[in-house]
Amino acid sequence: MSDPAMSEPVLSVRNVEKSFGGIRAVRGVSFDVRKGEVLGLIGPNGSGKSTLFNCILGQLPPDAGEVSVNGRKVSGMRASQMNRLGVGRTFQQLSVFPKMTVLDNIILAGQEHQGTMLSRLFGPADAGLTEEAERLIAFFRLTHLRDELAGSLSYGQQKLVDAAMAFMAGPGLVLLDEPAGGVNLTMLAHFKERLAAYNVEHGTTFVVIEHNMEFVMSLCTRIIVLAEGAVIAEGTPDEIRSNQTVIDAYLGG
Amino acid sequence: MRGLSLHRSWRLLLIVALLAAAILLPLGQKNYFIYVLTSWLIFTIAAMGLNLTLGYAGQISLAQASFMALGAYTTALMTLAGWHWLVSLPVGLTLCFVVGLVLGYPALRVKGHFLAFVTLAFNTLVFLVLRNEEWLTGGTYGLSGMPRPEFGSFSTDKQLPFYYFTLGVTVLAALGLWAIVRSPWGRAFKALRENPIRAESLGVDTRRFTLLAFAIGSAYGGLAGALVTPLVQFIEPGSFGLAHSLRILLMVVVGGAGYFFGPFIGAAVVILLPEVLRFTEGYYLIIYSALVIVMLVFVPSGLIGIFGKLRARFWPRRQVRADMAEGARLP
Numbered sequence: 001m002s003d004p005a006m007s008e009p010v011l012s013v014r015n016v017e018k019s020f021g022g023i024r025a026v027r028g029v030s031f032d033v034r035k036g037e038v039l040g041l042i043g044p045n046g047s048g049k050s051t052l053f054n055c056i057l058g059q060l061p062p063d064a065g066e067v068s069v070n071g072r073k074v075s076g077m078r079a080s081q082m083n084r085l086g087v088g089r090t091f092q093q094l095s096v097f098p099k100m101t102v103l104d105n106i107i108l109a110g111q112e113h114q115g116t117m118l119s120r121l122f123g124p125a126d127a128g129l130t131e132e133a134e135r136l137i138a139f140f141r142l143t144h145l146r147d148e149l150a151g152s153l154s155y156g157q158q159k160l161v162d163a164a165m166a167f168m169a170g171p172g173l174v175l176l177d178e179p180a181g182g183v184n185l186t187m188l189a190h191f192k193e194r195l196a197a198y199n200v201e202h203g204t205t206f207v208v209i210e211h212n213m214e215f216v217m218s219l220c221t222r223i224i225v226l227a228e229g230a231v232i233a234e235g236t237p238d239e240i241r242s243n244q245t246v247i248d249a250y251l252g253g
Numbered sequence: 254m255r256g257l258s259l260h261r262s263w264r265l266l267l268i269v270a271l272l273a274a275a276i277l278l279p280l281g282q283k284n285y286f287i288y289v290l291t292s293w294l295i296f297t298i299a300a301m302g303l304n305l306t307l308g309y310a311g312q313i314s315l316a317q318a319s320f321m322a323l324g325a326y327t328t329a330l331m332t333l334a335g336w337h338w339l340v341s342l343p344v345g346l347t348l349c350f351v352v353g354l355v356l357g358y359p360a361l362r363v364k365g366h367f368l369a370f371v372t373l374a375f376n377t378l379v380f381l382v383l384r385n386e387e388w389l390t391g392g393t394y395g396l397s398g399m400p401r402p403e404f405g406s407f408s409t410d411k412q413l414p415f416y417y418f419t420l421g422v423t424v425l426a427a428l429g430l431w432a433i434v435r436s437p438w439g440r441a442f443k444a445l446r447e448n449p450i451r452a453e454s455l456g457v458d459t460r461r462f463t464l465l466a467f468a469i470g471s472a473y474g475g476l477a478g479a480l481v482t483p484l485v486q487f488i489e490p491g492s493f494g495l496a497h498s499l500r501i502l503l504m505v506v507v508g509g510a511g512y513f514f515g516p517f518i519g520a521a522v523v524i525l526l527p528e529v530l531r532f533t534e535g536y537y538l539i540i541y542s543a544l545v546i547v548m549l550v551f552v553p554s555g556l557i558g559i560f561g562k563l564r565a566r567f568w569p570r571r572q573v574r575a576d577m578a579e580g581a582r583l584p
Contacts, residue, residue, distance in 0.1 A: 057454075078453070078458075079450075079453040079454045080453045080454070080455075080456050080457060080458050080459070083453075083454055083455055083456035084456050089454050091450075091451065091454075095448055095450070095451040095454075096448075096451075097443065097444050097447040097448055097451070097452075098447060099443070099447060099511075100440070100443060100444070100447070104440060107437075107440065108437075108440045108441065108444050108452070108455060108457070109455045109456075111437040111440065111441070112437075112441070112455065112456035112457050112458070113456060114437075117461070120436065120437040120438060121432075121433070121436050121437070121438050122436075123436070123437070125435050125436055125437070126437075127437045165451075165455060168455075169455070169456060
């Protein structure tokens, strides 16, 4: 594997600012993410993680600054356009389609990348994706739930379906917003192992927001710590663990 | 898998049986009975369109009757001017598709109750235009004397042939809708209904699908209108008022919004049930309204939802909870 620091950044965030009234939620945050990296974005509640995420993904327009994916400016782009550029994401809240089967959920996540609007109307019902969807479902070990309605699964299983959808279109970059939230320990270990395996198999770049420290520290290769909307520390999990500024920010020192 | 295909073949058998019933039922019946059956089919088409907009794509519309009006008036004006019904049909459908597309734009900004009011206002607007533009629409007196279409030696002047003609159009319309909802488009419409933000993040152009849901649904309204004109051969603005949009909405909800066969059942209840209850003389509206209330309270997913409930009760599907199985295996 080549040195990731040498390659063009997959995601580049430059001086992003966002205020809500008098509150400066994000204050000039900049960072790069290189191909194959698993970047953790952590910080206490209200540190601006989710706002930053939404600014990156076009859910919120940033007041200033620039976001590029593979060198292409994506500020102001619609979420569906970003997805077609190869950016997958999950949401903090569970976001599956409850009245569709697991298989349909996964096929939906890939179908808009196949052909044109018209070819999808007149083409096969599954847009030719059943096999690929089944492979992904098997990867997340959900095969026995293939034909169940997503809404009838347990919370942890739905979380897996939700994550699997973000991978269906074969994205180069996936942003995960609190993937571990509310997932039981058994399921969590399985989930983390699958994410790590996906990263190794496909070289997909990850950005992960997470509160579960154990999850972040063991999954991520690099961590950025936000507090009050600004980056206060950056480094490997070990460096972050022993960083006094980070400890102070978390303990309110 | 075997269970699934078994289910499918049962459904196919049921469809064939119902189609046979639809062909045989009117034989030897009085004209009025055939007329009621024909309007059941026509309202089924209108409700199928609203079912796509509301049931599949989750966009509320209280303007379906106004699209029936656009289709009906287009057909009336063109057939009165000597054009064949088959020529007026694509004109009416295109008009409804385009106007429906325009009506979809507010849905990109407003949702739920507010969208309901926007579409309600549109229905009223169409009604007023039809009533006031006398030079074109005949105002409150409407238009009359429209000919029924002839296809070679097959004339639809009599009630029975016209019923079969309508049945044929209904079957084609249903096949068209079936092709849409089972295609990736149908999946995108459902995704738009269930979680538009998630759908957008997965590459679904939710703006385009919102507009399409209105445009296609409206075209189905136009198709129903194009059949109303030759059926009653007299149209006036009052036949396409808000009350009729609400009736079509009732058909979709009572039948089962988001179920393919919901509109057939819903239209049957709304059109045929009052006829069945006619023997109760003055009480039929009271009984009918009470039945509708009871249905909506006990089967909010519509009549077709009853089948699902019965199946869940007598043939429950086994739920596999892998996390629990895994938990049980923990040392």
